Amino acid sequence: MAVAPNKMDMAIIRDPKDFDSKSGGKLEQIIFNNRLVLILVCVLLTLFLGFQMKDLKIGASYDKMLPQSHPYIQNYLENRVELRGLGDSLRIVVAAREGDIFDAGYLETLARINDEVFLLPGVDRPWMKSIFTPVVRWTEVTEEGFAGGPVLPNDYDGSPRSIEDLRINIARANVVGSLVANDYRSSMIVVPLLPLDADGNAVDYHALSKQVDDIRERYAGAADAKVDIYVIGFAKLIGDLISGLEKVALFFLIAVVIAVAIIYTYTRCIRSTVLVLSCSIVAVVWQLGLVSMLGYGLDPFSMLVPFLVVAIGVSHGAQKMNGIMQDIGRGTHRLVAARYTFRRLFLAGMTALLADVVGFAVLMIIDIPVIRELALTASIGVGVLIFTNLILIPVMLSYIGVSPKAAARALAAEHAAERAPRGFGRVWALLERFTERRWAVPALLVSAVLGVWGFMTALQLQIGDLDAGAPELRADSRYNQDNAFITGHYGISSDVFAVIVKTPDDGCRDYETLTEIDLLDATLAQVPGVQRTASLGQTVRTYTAGMFEGNPKWATISDNQSLIDPQIGNAVSWNSEFLNARCSVSPVLAYLSDHKAGTLEGVVEAARAFSEQYSTPERQYLLAAGNAGVDATTNIVVKEANRQMLLYVYAAVAVLCLITFRSWRAVVVALLPLILTSILAEALMVHLGIGVKVATLPVVALGVGIGIDYAIYLLSIQLVFQRAGMSVADAYKKAVATTGKVVALVGVTLAAGVVTWVWSPIKFQADMGILLTFMFVWNMLGALILVPALSYFLLQGESRGRGSEAAAPRAQERQAAQAV
Structure with a gap:
């Protein structure tokens, strides 16, 4: 009674002894004829990879956020050593709760904080700036020429006289x-950070952040503290x-509970619900173990x-x-049911998971290491699911099966729905109507209107941040409140755009170079969003x-070199940030009002035009x-x-769809709902004020995959029935009765799992939750509504051997029903 995997007559077999274990494809035979070995291998792999997770680290790197092959970033990296404080940095503001900074108690506290920050790991100490660091100097014109020195008097002792000085x-x-x-x-401590610490390791931002928080707690955490930080x-x-x-x-945890609740309700x-969840968690263990090993x-x-x-x-x-539950409900033994389900769904499942892998892996084309690592991590995770879900789950279910009551209930519900739809059965009956012309045409017209509206709205989609502060966090987060305080109390923001002027050694002292630097300074100063500029x-x-x-x-750049040379000498001796010791690199700085996409685009365009001309x-x-x-370069790459x-x-x-369906029309039917969802998702981003950036860029690709x-x-099941001779309407009805209901279940499960992210304290996670929920739900609705509507117009020819839609042979229909 054995059948080949491509045949339709998968008979009901109650005793596994009556089943030919050599039937099916080679892969099926290898898997199910060696089940215990396979399970043992999975157990050992889980233990081994679970042990590897001990070395898994959670962190981040500034360099990994950089699109490193872009020419602008290469320019920065090549000259990084010469550009003091123009990369990764912290800004710590110490504010007096009462009075001003010219108070001995405040200055003593500032001095202690300054010293503790100076000793933090990863700090580029020579270029840390505050009113207590020697690199911050004053200059003055006197009768005898220039005078100058550090802002903090050399003889400072906290006395009224030294405070006045x-x-x-x-x-x-x-x-x-x-x-x-x-x-x-208040006063600020600017803390430039090195790319690597003293041991050659990337700076641990989490540890550094906790150390800074510890300083904040000790000096500003108490109710009677004298300062805020x-x-x-x-x-x-x-x-x-x-x-x-x-x-x-x-x-x-909430996502897991919701998923289990939905699956169990269905x-x-x-036993089978716990098994499905356990195999998915095993996949995560394998994923994280492999990521750690790499x-x-x-x-x-x-x-x-x-x-x-x-x-x-x-x-x-x-x-x-x-699939296994339906076969067991019909009387098939759990081992045979597992093999039947493997035959029917392995190719479809493989294609679907490969599409998921593609959705993640395609992110590797983006030249930002943090996104590439996300793509690799996700691809490994979904790739592991090919084994744990397509192979391990059927093998385990071949041993434990499903509850007989659950199987009988599922079969009874299926028969009841065919006789007289009730409850959700009416929803499935309604969906079947979309295979009729009078329902298909309105559905496609509404979709077309939505598509046009979405496309016109999506044209307004912006690249980059659309809000001030850190859009990754909530507006009321501590970080954004700190940012608002600093922006409101200081004349220049922390958003600095620098153009690197590079010349041969001693080239920055040339008159032509200095006049062009001055011209670039003036050009950037006129760009909207630039607060002020600074340059050599x-x-x-x-x-x-x-x-x-x-x-x-005389506040000019003289064409007399004898007047220029002493000024360059003074700048070098006083460690000016606007030139290096060899006078070959000189940055022109533009302090921006914010880092919104429009502001950055204007500055980049002005700087690029100047560079091309000069x-x-x-x-x-x-x-x-x-x-x-x-940020501007990242926006360009994104x-x-x-x-x-x-x-x-x-x-x-x-x-992948063409390989699975073997029909270009079926590929069109599958892709058009996806395209509509992608367009509407971009329109949603416009309405929610979400820009395309590193955090949101992967979402649309994931939604497609x-x-x-x-x-x-x-479609894979619908086409099986159609190619057995059924009409589009009958084939879709059968497909809904089998995999279609689970398609809806899958959509609800995925959406319910990510919709809880909306309440996350991390805003970019909340944004991802909204977008993914929208895409999962709309893709589900597109599959259940637009697939039958499009099938009416495009897939009628897939129903073979029939004169009309009602002429499908009953024998073939029974065979197809047994197959699914």
Whole structure:
């Protein structure tokens, strides 16, 4: 009574002795004829990879956020050593609760905080800036020429006289608005960070953030404390994100509980529900073990991937469980039912999971290491599901089966729905009507209208951040409150865009170079969103005027080299940040009002136009450095990758569908609902004020890769029935009665698993939750509504050997029913 895997007459076999164990394909024979060996291998692998998880680290790296092959970032990395403080940095503001900073108690506290911060690991100590560090200096024009020194008087002792000297030096140094607040009630410590610590390891941002928080708690945590402390910077942002991930574990637990509840509500079988969940968790253990073995870790962006793997695993496992349950309900032995289900769904499941892998793997085209690691981590996780869900679940179910009551209930519900639909049965009956012309045409017209509206709205989609502060966190988060305080009390923001002027050694002292630097300075100053600019040109102007008793007529760049050379010498000796010791690299800085996409685009365009016009082999104007320069470059890379990524993922999914369906019309039927969902998802991003950036870029690709699962499971079964001779309507009805209901279950399970992210303290996770929930639900509805509607127009020819839609041979129908 054995049958080949491609035959339709899978008979009911109650005794496994009556089943030919050599039937089926080679892969099926290897798997099911060696079940105990396979289970033992899985147990050993789980133990081994679970042990490897001990080395798994959660962290982040500033360099991994950089699109490192982009010319702008290469310019920055090549000159990084010469660009002091223009990369990764922290800004710590110490504010007096009463009075101003010219108080002995406040200054003593500031001194202690400054010293503790100075000793933190990863700090680029020579270039740390505050009113207590020697690199911050004042200059003054006197009768004898220039005078100057550190802002903190050398003889400072906390006395009223020395505090008054400090007040005078702060005014001389012109640091009000940058290192001292405009209202003199707080001062800032600028802490540049090294890419590697003293041991050659990447700086641990989480540990650094906790150390800073410890300093904040000790000096500002008590009710009677004299100061408040505010902290911003990439390291603090990442530290807060990692700390927030501890709360995210709760959402993982909630997602698991919801998935189990939904699956159990559908099956009413505890043993199989627990098995499906266990195999999905095993997949996560394998994933994290393999990631650790490869030397990678998890970061705030890839931490969400294990949650998706569990949700995807539970969803695919439900399809296998549903098939076995129906066969057992008809009287087939659990081993035979497992093999039948393996035959029917392995190819569809393999295609669906490969589509998921493609949805993740295509992210590797984006030249940002953090996204590439996310793509690798996710691809490993979904790739593991191919084994745990398509092979391990059927093998385990061949031993434990499903509850006889659950199997009987499922079969009874199926027969009852065929006789007189009730409850949800009426929904399935309604869906079947979309195979009729009078229902299909309105459905497609409504979809077309939605598609046009969505496309027009999606044209307004912006690249990059659309809000001030850190959009990754909630607006009321501690970090964004700190950012708002600093922005409101200081004249310049922390968003710095730098153009690197590169010349041969001593080239920055040339008159032509200095005048062009000055011109670039003036050009950037006129760009909307630029608060102020600073450059070597301004420094030379100031120093030149100082040589002539501060006469403003001499605040210029002289064409007399003998007047220029002393000013460059002064700048070098006073460790100016606007040139290196060899006078070959000089940054021009633009302090921006924010890092919104529009602001960055304007500055980049102005700097690029200037570079194209004035750059020569001897004098180059290179974009870009500074945190705003990195953000701008990242936006450029994301914009270029966005459409390219979608094109690749759709092309790959189309190829996989063509292999599975062997019909280009079926591929069109499967892809059109996905395309509509992608368009509407971008329109939703516009309405929610979400830009395309590192955190949100993967979502649309994931939605396509995972969303195609619905159409694959539904269409693969529908085509089996059609090619057996059924009409589109009858074939779709049968497909809904089998895999279609589980398609709806899968959509609800996936959506319910991620919708809880909306309440996450991490805003980018909440944004991902909204978008993924939307895409999972719309892809499900597209599969259940648009697949039959499109099938009416495109797949009528797939029904072979019939004169009309009602002429399907009853014998073939019975065979097809047994097959599914």
